[in-house]
Amino acid sequence: MRRTFPILVCFSFGMTMLVQFFVPSKLSTDAYNEITNWVQIIYAFALIVGVVGLLKYHFSRVSRRERGWFYNLVTVASLIVMSLLGFIGGRGDGGSFMWVFNNMMAPMQATVFSLLAFFVASAAYRGFLARNLEAFLLLFSAVMIMFGIASVGNAIPPFSDIANWILINPSMTARRGIFIGVGLGTIAVSLRVILGVERTYLGKE
Amino acid sequence: MxxxxxxxxxxxxxxxxxxxxxxxxxxxxxIGLPVSVTDDVRNVYNYIEKLEPGDIVLVSYDHDTGTLPEMIPMSDAILRHLFKKDIRVVGMALRAEGNGIGRQNIRRTSAEFDKTEGTDYVFLGFRPEITAAILGLGTSFEKVFPKDDRGIPVGELPLMNEVSNYNDVKLVISVTDDDTPVYWVNYANARFKVKVVAGLTAVMATTFFPFIDSGQMVGMVAGLKGAAEYEKLIKTPGRAARGMDAQSxxxxxxxxxxxxxxxxxxxxxxxx
Known part of the structure; x- marks a missing residue:
């Protein structure tokens, strides 16, 4: 029963959402609206489960003094402090919550993100080598896009034309192929889940 | 050696x-290096340019703080265009951090044009679960966002009295650093036929060329370069133009x- 009931629930809701899309009527629209509301409510509860799981994981690492436990402590402390600031002082402009958000969180995240430029430059210098034809084509495309699209080369017709050709033809063709593959794969997996063939989401026996 | x-x-x-x-x-x-305008950005500009004063545009902040330096010049440029044309803006966020980012961005930009919150613009706040939120807006904005970000019931906001669902919105702009516009295309455009524009980080741009080519998206503004192009189109040089020199x-x-x-x-x- 522990496995049968979730499969039945999944089948019922999966089929309801599938059928209502193709059968427009008041009943199907109402069912669709109701289920859409439920999803949001369930997701809110899932967030609570997520926060509890996160706290349990980090607390256990801190209590066992595992390697890097201090960072686990920072994570837990940050979560608690931000939650308290939000609940007590509110999230409005000018409050302490937004002060931490604007003056600590945003600059720190942007700093980490911007460090990428330095590491990418170093990695590109050492690793982006034309070792064979495939590597050369990849290298050529990357340099052309970088120069012809994202920088001053965009104002120079031969470079911008080559870069645009790469984006519009080989790149977009590959993207389309990936999207079609992802679409077909999603349909296949969805059907397997709805019909109860795919059961890994239920966890172990 | x-x-x-x-x-x-x-x-x-x-x-x-x-x-x-x-x-x-x-x-x-x-330095002032030259910036040429691409078709994808021009299409966004032209679409907004054709909107009438009083039309309503939904702007969704679907990114986190890590990409702020790339995203904010873009949001600023698009919002300035919208407010300059007296187009009303409904803001929201599908990322938790987008809530703080979007609220401050819309309030700061609207202040440049003396716009009033509740009448000329609103910020509805954050909703989790992208798919359910996007689908829910197609039925009722009020059901997904019963109150705005300040806690005021949307029924008390003059602007929201004119917004029931996507039928009342001329355009959805998703400002994002991930593939959220795919959800907007799949659920808002495909199902409810609302027009979609993406404001993206540059690395995400190639993902969306097929959607523009197929007409599922009006256009996109990608990265600092896209933002600089938009600033050029609205003739208001800003942070993107300066940043483009550094990026180039x-x-x-x-x-x-x-x-x-x-x-x-x-x-x-x-x-x-």
């Missing part, structure tokens, strides 16, 4: 230094290092 062998073991701090100078110097000394020089530095690395690689192979 030959110079080419030395190049192989070049101290990465030298590369970091050049990169630092490449990014830093153009920010200090304005940084790209040239990177290309230079790639070329040096490859020349050294070829010379080492010849030497063997």
């Amino acid at each position: 030959s110079i080419w062998e030395k190049a192989k073991t070049l101290d990465r701090r030298i590369i970091f230094l050049f990169m630092f100078l490449g990014v830093g110097l153009p920010l200090l000394a304005k 020089i940084a790209h040239l530095v990177m290309i230079g290092f790639i070329i040096i690395g490859n020349v050294a690689f070829i010379m080492r192979r010849r030497g063997k």
